[in-house]
Amino acid sequence: MHIAVCIKQVPDSAQIRVHPVTNTIMRQGVPTIINPYDLFALEEALRIKDRTAAKVTVLTMGPPQADDALRKCLAFGADEAVLITDKVFSGADTLATSYVLAAALKTLDAREPVDLVFTGKQTIDGDTAQVGPGIATRLGYQLLTYVSKIRELDADSRRILVERRAEGGVQVLESALPAVVTMLEGTNEIRFADMPGMFRAARQEVERWNRDAIGVDLAKVGLKGSPTVVAQVFGPKPKAVKAFRVAGDTPAAMAEAFVDRLFADYPHLEEAMLEHLEQVDRQGAKE
Amino acid sequence: MEKFDVIVVGAGPSGNAAAYTLARAGLSVLQLERGESPGTKNVQGAILYADALEKIIPDFRDSAPLERHVAEQRMWLLDENQSCTGATYRDARFSQEPHNRYTIIRARFDRWFSGKVKDAGALVICETTVTELLRDPAGKVIGVRTERAQGDILADCVILADGANALLGERAGLRPRVKAEDMALAVKEVIFLPRETIESRFNIADTQGVVIEIAGNITHGMVGTGFLYTNRDSLAIGIGCMLADMKRQSLTPCQLLEGLKRHPAVQPLIEGAEMKEYSAHLIPEGGYRALPQLYGEGWLVVGDSAGFVNAVHREGSNLAMTSGRFAAETLIGLRQAGKPFTAANLAAYKRRLDDSFVMADLKKYQGVPELLHDHPHILGTYPRFLGDAAREALTVDGEPKRDKQKRILGELTRKRSVLGLLGDAYRFWRAFR
Numbered sequence: 001m002h003i004a005v006c007i008k009q010v011p012d013s014a015q016i017r018v019h020p021v022t023n024t025i026m027r028q029g030v031p032t033i034i035n036p037y038d039l040f041a042l043e044e045a046l047r048i049k050d051r052t053a054a055k056v057t058v059l060t061m062g063p064p065q066a067d068d069a070l071r072k073c074l075a076f077g078a079d080e081a082v083l084i085t086d087k088v089f090s091g092a093d094t095l096a097t098s099y100v101l102a103a104a105l106k107t108l109d110a111r112e113p114v115d116l117v118f119t120g121k122q123t124i125d126g127d128t129a130q131v132g133p134g135i136a137t138r139l140g141y142q143l144l145t146y147v148s149k150i151r152e153l154d155a156d157s158r159r160i161l162v163e164r165r166a167e168g169g170v171q172v173l174e175s176a177l178p179a180v181v182t183m184l185e186g187t188n189e190i191r192f193a194d195m196p197g198m199f200r201a202a203r204q205e206v207e208r209w210n211r212d213a214i215g216v217d218l219a220k221v222g223l224k225g226s227p228t229v230v231a232q233v234f235g236p237k238p239k240a241v242k243a244f245r246v247a248g249d250t251p252a253a254m255a256e257a258f259v260d261r262l263f264a265d266y267p268h269l270e271e272a273m274l275e276h277l278e279q280v281d282r283q284g285a286k287e
Numbered sequence: 288m289e290k291f292d293v294i295v296v297g298a299g300p301s302g303n304a305a306a307y308t309l310a311r312a313g314l315s316v317l318q319l320e321r322g323e324s325p326g327t328k329n330v331q332g333a334i335l336y337a338d339a340l341e342k343i344i345p346d347f348r349d350s351a352p353l354e355r356h357v358a359e360q361r362m363w364l365l366d367e368n369q370s371c372t373g374a375t376y377r378d379a380r381f382s383q384e385p386h387n388r389y390t391i392i393r394a395r396f397d398r399w400f401s402g403k404v405k406d407a408g409a410l411v412i413c414e415t416t417v418t419e420l421l422r423d424p425a426g427k428v429i430g431v432r433t434e435r436a437q438g439d440i441l442a443d444c445v446i447l448a449d450g451a452n453a454l455l456g457e458r459a460g461l462r463p464r465v466k467a468e469d470m471a472l473a474v475k476e477v478i479f480l481p482r483e484t485i486e487s488r489f490n491i492a493d494t495q496g497v498v499i500e501i502a503g504n505i506t507h508g509m510v511g512t513g514f515l516y517t518n519r520d521s522l523a524i525g526i527g528c529m530l531a532d533m534k535r536q537s538l539t540p541c542q543l544l545e546g547l548k549r550h551p552a553v554q555p556l557i558e559g560a561e562m563k564e565y566s567a568h569l570i571p572e573g574g575y576r577a578l579p580q581l582y583g584e585g586w587l588v589v590g591d592s593a594g595f596v597n598a599v600h601r602e603g604s605n606l607a608m609t610s611g612r613f614a615a616e617t618l619i620g621l622r623q624a625g626k627p628f629t630a631a632n633l634a635a636y637k638r639r640l641d642d643s644f645v646m647a648d649l650k651k652y653q654g655v656p657e658l659l660h661d662h663p664h665i666l667g668t669y670p671r672f673l674g675d676a677a678r679e680a681l682t683v684d685g686e687p688k689r690d691k692q693k694r695i696l697g698e699l700t701r702k703r704s705v706l707g708l709l710g711d712a713y714r715f716w717r718a719f720r
Contacts, residue, residue, distance in 0.1 A: 031323070068324075194436035198412050199289060 001054035001155045002112050003045045005078065006101055006119040006135070007038040009062050009069040013124045018235045034069045037120025039190040040183040045118045046077045046191065048153060054115075055079050057108060061089055061100050067206050075193035075201035082108070086210040091223030094126065098134025100221055103214040105139060115155065117180045121146055129182070136180035144175055145182045291317040293618060294431055294442040295409075296417045296455060298325035300604045301590025302448030303400040304343050304611030310407035312619040317440065318409050319433065321416040326397025328450075330475060330568035331604060332514050332523055334498065335389045335396065339605035343612050344403060348385065352395040354518040355496025356386035359489075363552065364503035364670040365513075371552035372503075372674045382495055390496050390516045390523070392477070420445060420459040420586070427629075428459070428585035444628040446614050447588040448607075451569040453579070456588055462579035467534060468660065469573025471511060471598070473527025474540035476548075478560035482520050488556055489517055500601060501526075503670035505547055507538060510659045510666060512601070513547050515556065522557060524548065527570060532663075540567060572598040575653035581640070582633040587614045595645060599652045599719075606645050613639040654718035664703075665711060672699050 011030045019026050034042075045056045058073040060066050061084040070081035084104045092100065108114055117136075122129035129145070136143035144162050148170070152161040158177040163170050165184055193201070211218065219225060244261065248254035263270040295306040298320035306318040322328035334357065340347050359377040381387070405411050421430040421439060430441035449455050451470070456462040480488075489497040501513035511528030526543045533540065547553055571577070571594040578594050581587065589595070590607035597606060617636040618628065626632050640646045659665065676695045700708065 192435065195289075195415070195433055195438040195440070198415060198435065199410075202410055202412050 001048070001052055001115050001153075003048060003054050003056050003116045003118060004105055004108060004114050005038070005042050005045045005056060005058045005073070006105075006117065006131070007042065007058055007060050007069060007073060008035045008120075008123050008125075009033070009060060009066040010035045010123055010125040023233045023235050032065070032069070034072060035120055035123045035125075037122060037124070037183065037185055039120070040185055040187050041118040041120050041181070042073055042076060042078065043188045043190045044150060044181075044183055045116075047188065048116075048150070049077065049079075052153070052155065055112070057082065057112075059084060059101065059104055059108070061085070061092070061097060061104070063090070070206050071201045071204075072193075074204055074206075075197045076191055077193070077197055080207070081204070082207045082209055084209045084214065086221075088211055088218060088222045088224075091226060092221065093226035093228035094128050094130035094134060095227060096221050096223075096225035098131045098138060099225060100214070100216060101131065102135050102138035103216050104209060105135065107209065107214045115158070115177045116153075116160070117141065117178070119180070119182050121182045121184055132180055132182035139178070139180070142175040142177070142179035144173060144179055146184050147181050148184045148187050150181070288439055288441055289317070290430075290441040291315045291410075292442065292622070293317075293444050293446060294319065294440060295446045295448055296431065297448035297450055297590075297592070298322070298397065298401055298404075298411065298413070299329050299448060299450060299590060299607065300397075300400070301592070301595075301607035301611035301614075302446070303397070303404050304339075304608040305446050305448060305589060305615045306409045306411070306611075307343060307400075307404045307407050308612050308615030309618060310404065310409035312615070312622075313408075314619065314622060316409035317442070318404060318411045319415050319417055319431070320401075320411065320413045322413060324398060324413055325401035325411070326394040329393050329397055330473075330566045331393050332475065332516055332525060332601075333391050333393050333396070333604070334516065334601070335391045336602065336605035337385065337387050337389065339608040339612075343608060350399065352391065352399050353494075354390040354392060355491070355494050356382065357388040357390065357498050358382045358491060358495035359497045361497065361499040363499055363501045364673060365501055365505040365547075365550055365552060366671055366674050367504050367507065367546065369551065370674040370678065371550070372670070372677050388498075390498070390518050392518060392521075417449070417455060418458075420455060420461075422459070426584060428583070443585065444618055444633075445586045446611075447586060447592050448590050448611065449592050451571050451591040453571075453588070453592045453594075456579065456592065461583060461586065462588075465571065466573070466577070467531040468529065469571060469577040469594070469656070470530040471527045471570040471572045472530045472533060472540055472567065473525055473570055474544050474565070474567045475523060475525030476544065476562050476566075477518070477521050477523050477564040478557060479521050479563050480557075480560045484559070485517055485520070485522065491517065501547070502666065503674075504667055505550060506543065506666065507536060507546075508663060508667045509533065509536060509538070510663060511543075513543075514601070515553065521563060522560060524553070524557060529572070529660075530569070570598075570603065571596050572656060574598065574656045575646075575649040576656070578649070582630060582636050584630045585628050587617070587633060587636055589614050595649070597648050597652065599655055600648070602648075606648075609643065609645055610640060613643070613645075652718065658714055658718040662711065662714065665715075668702055669711075672702060 009032050012033045015030050017026050048054050049056050056078045057080045058078045059082045074081050119132045146165040147162045148165050149163040161174045164173055246254050246258045248257045292314040293309050293316050295302045295318040306316050310316045358381045361375045363371050363373040365371050416434045417431045418434050419432045420428050423429050428445050432439050447455050457464050496517040499515040506528050509528040509532035513526035516523040526547050571591055589610040595606035595610050596603040621632050679695050
């Protein structure tokens with residue numbers, strides 16, 4: 001069995017700030033990480049590899065620096081890594097990205113047939129969850145999104161049985177292979193690479209594929225192939241409510257002052273509370 | 288099991304210098320770093336001293352990420368809240384190439400340096416902590432154990448470049464535990480300002496930079512110093528004091544830093560800056576008398592891990608790089624001569640250090656840590672007196688100059704007896720001669 005895992009190197013969104021004036025994301029100095037959702041996908045693929053001796057190939061489209069992210073995947077246990085990189089790919093939206101990834105997967109499939117494609121349910125920078133489905137559509141693979149568990153996987157009958165999070169419940173779906181699986185968060189935990197894995201990752205060559213290697217239509221890649229228009233960018237407005245200091249010599253006095261201030265600011269609150277208390281009193285009297 | 292000629296533990300200036308020099312000479316080198324990438328765990332002001340790096344990578348200026356060259360140095364004595372007494376040295380020759388000192392941002396610089404190490408042929412593995420040294424029955428160091436599964440790796444020699452805490456040597460019983468009395472704790476912020484603002488506030492242009500070293504009562508009588516350095520689009524501001532003093536006075540480093548930032552001499556320079564990074568680090572400032580054993584059977588120790596810091600001159604990374612280079616050159620020499628890495632043969636490393644500025648400078652100032660430790664008033668009394676004297680002298684108020692000068696001197700002898708003054712002068716001379 002051959003499993004492809006699509007990952008993305010993303011800025012660590014926990015450390016990102018929005019420029020106060022231009023409202024653009026300030027990426028300078030922000031460290032990059034593997035999209036956390038993709039790690040659930042990789043770990044799921046590696047667990048299948050542990051059980052069935054499948055081969056795991058990791059792919060990413062990105063700048064040359066994405067080499068770091070791929071090497072981490074090799075350390076975790078992926079067998080091969082491919083960096084799809086070319087200047088013409090930059091500025092891609094989800095449409096152009098899934099086109100390029102699908103082309104790369106076709107190239108990979110021609111070399112060694114792909115049975116399963118794993119990816120995270122979405123990235124933390126774009127949050128669209130469109131690339132996985134985009135790949136499945138283009139390749140004509142079955143699509144299984146928001147998968148929380150792989151119950152069964154049979155390479156001979158080429159079937160997969162998964163649990164999928166749906167609104168109001170869990171769906172259990174059976175599908176034919178090849179399929180694209182997008183993994184839900186919290187489904188597993190990425191392993192701690194062993195030392196031989198670290199050595200392999202440091203030494204192994206990461207293959208690089210450019211536009212010629214995957215044979216793409218240049219009108220459909222990068223900025224040119226991206227119809228998405230960002231019409232407006234805005235940051236959330238900071239709350240106008242200011243904190244106030246509660247004074248008082250004793251805790252009781254402080255509590256008193258706090259309640260007074262609350263009632264002064266929200267007059268209806270006092271009314272509602274008094275009404276409620278009266279009601280409680282009446283009920284108490286009845287009993 | 289993997290085996291290398293040399294394992295270098297740590298990817299700071301000393302580790303990188305050692306790994307680079309060894310790999311260039313064709314030895315098989317593994318460098319292990321616990322940080323996510325080289326530089327993520329490293330903290331420095333930071334000033335790069337060109338000479339030490341030039342001796343390792345002569346053309347470093349062509350590719351290294353340098354912020355500004357030091358065109359002007361200021362020495363400031365700050366009291367807690369009001370005054371600043373200082374000296375400025377600006378020299379047009381400092382702005383002629385090749386420059387002697389640069390400000391750098393270590394996260395970028397270390398990444399660059401590590402790239403050079405990799406290009407030279409060393410295998411660099413990050414996010415991997417070495418937990419202990421492997422020894423053979425005779426006690427010779429034969430490799431390292433990492434925290435990872437199947438994590439033992441062998442080597443003919445291990446270079447300990449694991450930084451100020453020096454945990455590896457301590458765990459292996461090669462050295463005593465570092466003492467709080469020998470450690471300074473420094474905190475630092477990198478704050479952003481537009482380039483034009485920095486250049487106008489500090490009166491500099493192009494790649495010129497200003498370095499301000501700060502002492503005085505801003506440390507609340509503790510042994511320590513502060514600094515303010517100009518980068519291209521940011522300032523580095525920090526302060527450090529001896530750990531034992533901080534513990535005694537129960538002052539937190541961030542309180543000290545806030546005090547420094549609010550000081551009227553500093554505040555206008557950093558006005559409007561946005562904090563980008565906050566970091567803290569230990570600095571081994573025990574000097575010559577705190578140096579541990581520097582080599583043994585199959586091991587060498589370099590950089591902060593060995594305590595190579597010249598606290599008086601605020602130098603450390605240059606001593607680190609030089610010690611890393613010496614360690615590498617020692618091993619290369621032995622390998623070429625077909626000699627094993629025994630303690631007797633590795634003594635050549637110590638001889639190289641002894642014959643260089645590293646040991647000469649450490650020896651010269653060996654009495655300073657003790658002097659300041661035993662006479663902490665030196666850092667309080669004199670700066671304050673200098674400030675008070677300057678204020679008196681510069682306040683025009685109708686008092687005859689002779690009376691005024693007499694009164695100022697009287698203040699000094701009131702604060703510190705004539706004998707005390709002579710004693711301090713003698714102690715100073717002895718410690719700095």
